[in-house]
Amino acid sequence: MGEFTGVWLSAVPFDVNDGAKGDALLEVSTTLTEADLAYFEWVEEGKGAREWLVPAAVVNRASRLRLIPLAEELGEL
Numbered sequence: 001m002g003e004f005t006g007v008w009l010s011a012v013p014f015d016v017n018d019g020a021k022g023d024a025l026l027e028v029s030t031t032l033t034e035a036d037l038a039y040f041e042w043v044e045e046g047k048g049a050r051e052w053l054v055p056a057a058v059v060n061r062a063s064r065l066r067l068i069p070l071a072e073e074l075g076e077l
Helices: 034-038 056-062
Strands: 007-010 025-030 051-054 063-068
Touching: 007 056, 025 056, 051 056, 056 063
Parallel strands: none
Antiparallel strands: 007 051, 025 063
16 A cells, blocks of 8 residues: 555544544644635545645645644533
8 A cells, every 4th residue: 555645634524433532633724715624625535524634844834724722622612
């Protein structure tokens, strides 16, 4: 299998059942349009959410990141 590089983005937060590890949630707000993202979309049958593998330089240039506190993620705020 080939090696892929970039930043995995998803339309919804993933959890351990989806293969995500760790206890942090990073929100990515981007100025990229649907057309911009279409090139990077990772399409597979049977997935429950849309995903993209975007080069870090593109994410860094067109996005704002925010670490979501665990209490907010759990809806406790």
